[in-house]
Amino acid sequence: MQAGRNHLATIVFASLILAFSGGPVLLSLIGSLVPDRILLDSSKSLFAEGLNFEGYRYVFTGELPASYLAENANRAMISDAARQVPYSLVNSGIIALSSMILNLLLGAPAAFVFARYVFPGKKVSFLFLILSPLVPAIALITPIYIMLQSFGLVGTRTGIILVHTAKALPFTVLILSVFFRKMPAELFEAAVLDHCSRFQTFVRIALPLALPSIGATGLFAFMLSYSEFMFSMILSGDADTRPVSVVMAALARNTDVSWSLLNTAIFIAIVPTLVLVVLVWRFVVEGLLSGAVKG
Amino acid sequence: MASVELQKVGKSFGKVEAVRDVSLVIQDREFVVFVGPSGCGKSTLLRMIAGLEEISTGEVLIGGQPMSRVAAADRGIAMVFQSYALYPHMTVRENMGFALKMLGTPKAEVDRKVLEAVSILQLEDLLDRRPKELSGGQRQRVAIGRAIVRAPGVFLFDEPLSNLDAGLRAQMRVEIARLHKQLETTMIYVTHDQVEAMTLADRIVILNKGRIEQQGPPLELYEEPANQFVAGFLGQPRMNFISCVARRSAAGTELVLPNDETLLLTMRDEPALPLAAPVTLGIRPDSIGVVEEAAGNTVPARIVVVEQLGNSSLLYARINDNPDLVTIEQPGKSVLKADHTIHLRLDPGRAHLFDKNGDRIRA
Numbered sequence: 001m002q003a004g005r006n007h008l009a010t011i012v013f014a015s016l017i018l019a020f021s022g023g024p025v026l027l028s029l030i031g032s033l034v035p036d037r038i039l040l041d042s043s044k045s046l047f048a049e050g051l052n053f054e055g056y057r058y059v060f061t062g063e064l065p066a067s068y069l070a071e072n073a074n075r076a077m078i079s080d081a082a083r084q085v086p087y088s089l090v091n092s093g094i095i096a097l098s099s100m101i102l103n104l105l106l107g108a109p110a111a112f113v114f115a116r117y118v119f120p121g122k123k124v125s126f127l128f129l130i131l132s133p134l135v136p137a138i139a140l141i142t143p144i145y146i147m148l149q150s151f152g153l154v155g156t157r158t159g160i161i162l163v164h165t166a167k168a169l170p171f172t173v174l175i176l177s178v179f180f181r182k183m184p185a186e187l188f189e190a191a192v193l194d195h196c197s198r199f200q201t202f203v204r205i206a207l208p209l210a211l212p213s214i215g216a217t218g219l220f221a222f223m224l225s226y227s228e229f230m231f232s233m234i235l236s237g238d239a240d241t242r243p244v245s246v247v248m249a250a251l252a253r254n255t256d257v258s259w260s261l262l263n264t265a266i267f268i269a270i271v272p273t274l275v276l277v278v279l280v281w282r283f284v285v286e287g288l289l290s291g292a293v294k295g
Numbered sequence: 296m297a298s299v300e301l302q303k304v305g306k307s308f309g310k311v312e313a314v315r316d317v318s319l320v321i322q323d324r325e326f327v328v329f330v331g332p333s334g335c336g337k338s339t340l341l342r343m344i345a346g347l348e349e350i351s352t353g354e355v356l357i358g359g360q361p362m363s364r365v366a367a368a369d370r371g372i373a374m375v376f377q378s379y380a381l382y383p384h385m386t387v388r389e390n391m392g393f394a395l396k397m398l399g400t401p402k403a404e405v406d407r408k409v410l411e412a413v414s415i416l417q418l419e420d421l422l423d424r425r426p427k428e429l430s431g432g433q434r435q436r437v438a439i440g441r442a443i444v445r446a447p448g449v450f451l452f453d454e455p456l457s458n459l460d461a462g463l464r465a466q467m468r469v470e471i472a473r474l475h476k477q478l479e480t481t482m483i484y485v486t487h488d489q490v491e492a493m494t495l496a497d498r499i500v501i502l503n504k505g506r507i508e509q510q511g512p513p514l515e516l517y518e519e520p521a522n523q524f525v526a527g528f529l530g531q532p533r534m535n536f537i538s539c540v541a542r543r544s545a546a547g548t549e550l551v552l553p554n555d556e557t558l559l560l561t562m563r564d565e566p567a568l569p570l571a572a573p574v575t576l577g578i579r580p581d582s583i584g585v586v587e588e589a590a591g592n593t594v595p596a597r598i599v600v601v602e603q604l605g606n607s608s609l610l611y612a613r614i615n616d617n618p619d620l621v622t623i624e625q626p627g628k629s630v631l632k633a634d635h636t637i638h639l640r641l642d643p644g645r646a647h648l649f650d651k652n653g654d655r656i657r658a
Binding site for chain 1: 345347367368372373374376377378380381382383384393394397398
């Protein structure tokens with residue numbers, strides 16, 4: 001009896017979680033495949049006209065949906081911003097990947113040193129590292145803008161990459177140092193006896209063993225950068241540098257927007273992240289589990 | 296090949312002194328075992344020889360050379376860790392050849408040396424496996440193989456068998472003894488297991504609270520313990536310690552219980568023994584005989600617990616109301632049961648006497 005009730009509760013909660021996490025994705029997919037005239041007309045059933053790819057066609061080719069070519073159509077509903085979605089994905093990809101790589105290149109060695117070595121000022125510097133995310137980002141916008149301006153980096157992808165790297169770095173160092181600290185000390189002593197320098201110990205022993213956690217942390221940095229809006233908006237210039245979060249905001253700000261088009265853009269913006277997360281997550285979780293089970 | 300010499304070596308962690316003023320000479324090709332209870336400083340001492348731990352005072356010499364400015368990797372030592380410390384992402388072959396590879400040894404030579412070590416340890420079939428795919432005993436063999444490949448002057452073992460189950464431990468013990476014969480290298484071995492110490496060592500060094508209590512060949516320490524700590528540490532089951540008082544009589548020196556003057560044993564005159572002062576009688580469980588009938592040289596006792604071990608039995612008995620139980624080891628199966636009254640015959644020839652500081656009183 002008890003077991004049956006538990007089973008039921010599991011199903012209920014699992015369905016709720018699925019509805020909250022998967023529901024919006026599904027809604028945006030449906031919304032993107034149904035033209036506005038049906039979406040906004042409650043008397044018609046959703047798929048009365050079958051699936052419609054006009055939104056996708058407009059986003060990728062610029063060809064206006066047939067209904068908006070009619071004389072009395074409100075063309076303002078078709079926002080130019082939707083046309084920027086594909087290239088903004090490229091921008092976001094470049095920015096997020098660079099920020100992720102920079103995070104790992106800088107964060108992994110720092111985490112290793114924090115985890116394994118004693119040096120003057122270690123406690124204080126680690127404390128600052130942990131506390132730095134507590135500073136409200138909005139307070140930093142002006143100084144960062146002025147600073148990047150003096151380097152001529154406002155309106156470039158490089159500027160955004162640098163800021164995103166700095167934002168994610170404390171988390172990267174914190175998470176990775178926990179992983180490095182969990183590795184048995186004897187392993188590194190063995191490496192010292194085997195003629196490894198500190199750098200060789202890091203590259204040949206610590207890095208290969210931390211690969212799954214490095215994958216997870218990298219993914220985390222990627223997602224932070226991909227979804228970041230405020231700095232992206234202020235530091236990006238024209239459409240050539242605008243990441244997807246900024247373009248999506250421009251699209252959604254328009255109250256008269258075509259719902260079908262908005263949904264199309266949303267879906268296109270979600271899909272690459274979804275694919276990446278599923279692929280990388282699999283690798284990461286498998287790695288974490290194989291490390292967790294003692295042989 | 297190398298000798299190891301410790302000159303007044305000390306180590307403190309903050310205010311805690313882990314090792315104090317240890318001086319010791321280990322001859323070339325000698326097998327020395329550091330043994331002691333946990334926290335006695337034996338592992339710290341080993342790690343100081345290895346160079347993994349800085350030395351606070353004193354000097355370590357290996358092969359006659361002072362080591363204070365020599366890096367751990369260049370000391371000509373190899374260490375086998377308790378947790379094996381094999382690199383999980385490398386195969387057995389890579390693990391064993393790693394040190395040579397880091398030194399820039401040509402690949403062909405690394406391979407040759409690895410194969411040599413592998414044949415000594417019979418690991419041929421496991422060369423391309425990773426540590427995860429090996430059993431505990433195999434991992435330990437690989438860890439030893441990794442040490443052999445480096446052809447060190449001194450092998451250091453830090454409790455290498457304590458992660459293995461009892462059967463494997465006995466097997467690996469024999470293996471390590473065989474290796475010592477075959478390799479003819481100095482070996483320093485840390486353990487808290489006195490059986491390993493007794494069976495492997497040319498010389499045992501017993502440590503307690505960071506100091507050497509006694510050192511010498513295993514049987515010498517067993518039969519002639521310098522103090523109560525050594526006597527109690529070596530030997531299983533543990534030696535019995537009974538507080539008593541000595542008095543002189545016509546028959547010789549008598550030892551009696553302090554509260555009710557029960558006569559424990561009579562020995563030939565012991566001039567070094569202080570009369571009327573409290574002393575501790577130490578007697579091993581196999582030096583106590585059990586007889587059915589009381590006699591002049593027996594002590595009555597009541598059995599509290601009987602433990603049957605198959606090939607021997609342990610009786611725990613109480614003499615009068617003495618709070619400490621006396622352990623008696625009998626060969627074979629015992630027919631005696633709890634609450635039986637028995638009579639103990641303590642062998643005066645195998646009794647040890649300790650003064651109130653725990654030092655042995657010598658004849």
